Amino acid sequence: MKPSIIILAFFVSANVLAQPARQVNERPKLVVGIVVDQMRQEYLYRFYNKFGNGGFKKLMNDGFMVKNAHYNYAPTVTGPGHASVYTGSTPAYHGIISNEWYDKSLKKEVNCVNDPTQKVVGSPEGKGDISPWRLLTTTVTDELKLFTQKRAKVVGVSIKDRGAVLPAGHMADAAYWYDSKTGTFVSSTWYMSQLPQWVEKFNALGLPDKYLSQEWKTLYPIEQYVESGADDTPYENKLGGKDKPTFPYNLKELRAKSGGYDLLVNVPFANDFLVEMAKAAIDGEKMGQDEITDFLTISFSQPDILGHGVGPNAVEIEDTYLRLDKSLEELLKNLDSKVGAGKYTVFLSADHAVADVAQYLKDNKVPAGYFSASNMKATLNDFLKKYFPGKDVIEYVDGEQIFFNHDAFQNDPKASGVELMVAAELVVNFLMTQEGVANAYAENVLRQGRYDEAGVKGMVIRGHHAKRSGDVVVVLESGWYGAGRVQGTTHGSPYTYDTNVPMLFYGFGVRKGSSVRYHPITDIAPTISSILHIKFPSGCTGQPVAELFED
Known part of the structure; x- marks a missing residue:
């Protein structure tokens, strides 16, 4: 061996040995897991030129992007999707086989997060018989709780109950979801006997009334939305009883026709509302403020609720993602301010993608x-x-x-x-x-x-x-x-239009870069586990994204 190589090897070895132990075992102060309901990977490219620099682009360009991420099972629907992201396994192990399924012993359909032993907390009229008890394996959030002897704080927030409960896991401090009867966030007795004061204070702000008193119009002149189809097509459902599925949407008028707070979940202001709730959770629970890593899970449900009605080619979907981009930018700025730039880790994915409207495909001579x-x-x-x-x-x-x-x-x-x-x-x-x-x-x-x-x-x-x-x-x-969806669309198949979703990592422990190697969605949980230096979830079948850790 040449003397120069021996000297170099000596210095490299000495440098590795000199690294303080805290660097080997260092962790982010906070992990934020983001799942966007019904998001295709292609949306990142299709709408890229209209995104700002602080939202999706920041995650894509300053973080690590897996371009070829897929669900590796079917059915590709919301409950199994959230469970799979956070357990690192598939329904064969974690048991969440659909949003609802037929229970062979009870002889009836059951919801994936329904728990008849629990009651609502926060609204006597709300849906609160909810818990993660049907989830059969641990989540990465559970494993963080176990590793820290339950000192880590874990909170889940979403518009949908299953989007809050399944990611937060069995041991979470809390999960909160939207009650469309009262326009507030509620929880269940699985987590608490009464809402924390910060949640009561947040609910008292009455933000849904503010959002539903305005007009939803496109962020940019509608003629610039060339990434989408025409605004008025026969392939879209009419939102809120409107005569045509076209912009603008006078939410105050539509609210009177469509039954109150339920309208919010169809419009992108629901994503703004959820970000405000996430920011309130960070403040209220003092997340990321000590040496113990905390975990916040956020699931944006509105794109799915709207997407079912209008399909992926609608102007409404494009505008939703352009507005969601701004919501993400607001969230990341808040994290920089409250937790500190470089001191938190974010991942963003989706629970499934979506099919094109079958009638649109048929009309254009595509098999459907x-x-x-x-x-x-x-x-x-x-x-x-x-x-x-x-x-x-x-x-x-x-x-x-x-x-x-x-x-x-x-x-x-x-x-x-x-x-x-x-x-x-x-x-x-x-x-x-x-x-x-x-x-x-x-x-x-x-x-x-x-x-x-x-x-x-x-x-x-x-x-x-x-x-x-x-x-x-x-x-x-x-x-x-x-059948039954001549307007709008759905998801659930094993085909790539339903399986190919974003997989983005950003922040602490994440190098800049990208990969086109195939990765199943089950690789997210072990990747985050590796960044946190904790054991993988109990049913985990995925592997860490090796390229994220390699120069």
């Missing part, structure tokens, strides 16, 4: 369509009568999941487990004859499949929980989704 499952239960039962006379084999059809009536077989002394497998195969074969169906998978096939299997089948496997999911899972063709 609407699949009707409304009569599927009766249709399948009639089909199966000749094979299983006297039995109603299908108990429930929930979206693309089909549940069998197991009692029909278990209570029959002549029946055997083989009959269930035969029924499943018959249903699969029948479904494959239906227009719009790409594939169908029986439960035994999914349960025996490899968790790391590639392709659509692998995504269904990772989204399938053996105890909670259906006996048969249906996958529709690309561009197809449930």
Whole structure:
């Protein structure tokens, strides 16, 4: 070895050994996890030229951007999305298989965060039977609580209850969501017996009344919105009873027609409201003000609520993101002021993306369509009568999941487990004859499949929980989704238009850069765990984004 190399190696080794221990174990004062409901990765590029320098661009240019981030399971919907981001796992492990699902033992649909043992805190009329008890694994927020012996403060805020509860985890100090009856933030008895004084004070400001007394018009002259389609199209629902889905929106007038505070969740001022609540939480809980790392989770629900009604090509969506960009800039400025620039870590992602309006695709000769499952239960039962006379084999059809009536077989002394497998195969074969169906998978096939299997089948496997999911899972063709949405759109498929979402990291522990390598959304939680030097969530299947840590 050359003497120069030996000398260099000596100095490098000496320098590493001389690093103080606090640098090896140093952490941010605060982590802020941001999930934007129904955000495509492409929005970052499509609207880039109209963004300011302090919001999305700041995260993209001064942080680390994973350009090829995807959900690695289906269904791609809100509850599983939030759970997967924060657990680093998929529904096969964390158990949140959808926003609602059919409970096989209770024989009814249940909500992913519904908890009949809890009550609302903050409004006697609000929806408060809410908790994260159906989430079966820990979250990165839980792990921070465990690591710090519960000294870290963890708070979740969102317009939707599931957007607040699932990210905050089981051990959170609080989760708050919007009550559209009173225009206030509420919580549940899982967290507290009464709202903290700072929340009461914030609610007393009456900000929704202020937001709903103004006009929603485009930030810039509407003719500049060339990144979107025409303002008046047949593919959009009419907001608040308006005659046409066009700007401007007189919210004061529409509020009188559409029932009060519920209107707020459809307009971008809901995002401003949420940022104000987040800032109040930072102040009220003194987050990021001591040596113990705290964690604030923020979920912007409004883009999804609006997006379902108007689709991704609407001017309303573009204006929402331009305004959200300004809200993010306000949040980052507040963090710089209250916590200190470079002393906090932010990540931003989405719980899913979104499909184009199927009718718009059809009108432009792109393959798409609407699949009707409304009569599927009766249709399948009639089909199966000749094979299983006297039995109603299908108990429930929930979206693309089909549940069998197991009692029909278990209570029959002549029946055997083989009959269930035969029924499943018959249903699969029948479904494959239906227009719009790409594939169908029986439960035994999914349960025996490899968790790391590639392709659509692998995504269904990772989204399938053996105890909670259906006996048969249906996958529709690309561009197809449930009937009844000639205006507006939805999400939930395993296709890239629903899976490709932003993955941005910024601040403490994050180097500037980007990567086009594929990363599943389950890589967020272990990446944040690595920055915090804590153990990964209990069901974590993801890996840290190595490029973020490497020069």
